[in-house]
Amino acid sequence: MADLADSLVVERVGRDDLSLRALATLRMTVFRSWPYLYEGSLDYEAAYLDEFLTAEDAVVVVARVGDIPVGMATASPMATQSHVIKAPFLAAGAAIDTLFYFGESVLLPQFRGRRIGHRFFDEREAAARAAGANCATFCAVVRQDDDPRRPDGARDLQGFWRNRGYSLAPGYDTQLSWKEVGAAQESEHLMRFWMKRL
Template identity: 55%
Template sequence: MSLRVEPLTGADLTAALPALARLRIEVFRDFPYLYEGTLDYEAGYVARFAAADGAVIVGAFDGDRIVGVATGAPMAGQLDAFVQPFRERGHDIEGIFYFGESVLLPAYRGRGIGHAFFDRREAHARTLGCSVATFCAVVRPDDHPMRPADYTPLDAFWRKRGYAPVAGLAGQFGWRDVGDAEETQKPMQFWMRTL
């Protein structure tokens, strides 16, 4: 296999958008997100993120096939659901870089791609003058009925990268869970580190 991780720009990014949308739906369908996504929503989301000022989208490839993606952009351009918790606590929004997601097909995990995703986005954030990186993760109860018996949260990986959850810094974001008829709001815990 010839695995590579690289930023997507220009025509390469545009050509990859449909694959990125499908990948998000596939990976986020699993616990803990349990996301019942649609291609229409995802296509718009990925295109909006790609067009954001200062954004970076990093792809992981096995040959020509996209097997993972990670996104990032300055916090100032994000949805209010993500920005407002920081404003309410007096954070300097202009100095914060937001990591939208890292999604990777299960067969490619444990090969250093997750670290490469963080490395590329952190480097990009520094070139923009950002001093803090953040992301958020859904909070699900330990006894959630759809939690697999062998589920291992990514907390240890994130801590190894220097990130920590910030007490009291949380938001809400809504989506429809697998098997549900209606969208519900989910608690989202923010993690941060100084760059």
């Protein structure tokens, strides 16, 4: 593990320098676990990332060992997001032109606890400020505390987010649909936003 730590690189990279299929595979691997339990497809994930990263001022931060991505985080202006992401803010009359949306932040389990998550937030917040945003937001799936699928020792990230200065934004809930592992079809999932003034 020490050798891996020595060769770990975390950097903001340009869209042209990315292997979208490698990042799509990473997304699918991490999101398949708790709490998302997401069963995706490689083609869909690659297309999603390609569309997300075409937005002006979009940013992707990649953690890698050699050429292998082991973590990634994305961000782009809220105004460029899908309707389901923007809708709660538009309905509330929020100024989405000064709001930055943080997409996924995924990291393979063996690389957690090395402050990579902090680097992901540092880089995305810097990109948001550089783009003129004064607020950053992201959403996370809501799971019940007594969900029988919750693994023993599952980490709750709310403390980490609060330490980063984010707080729950209860007026902006939305629903996203995806197929869970082992399910026959997609179902809706409650997503709750967290926000921070920059």
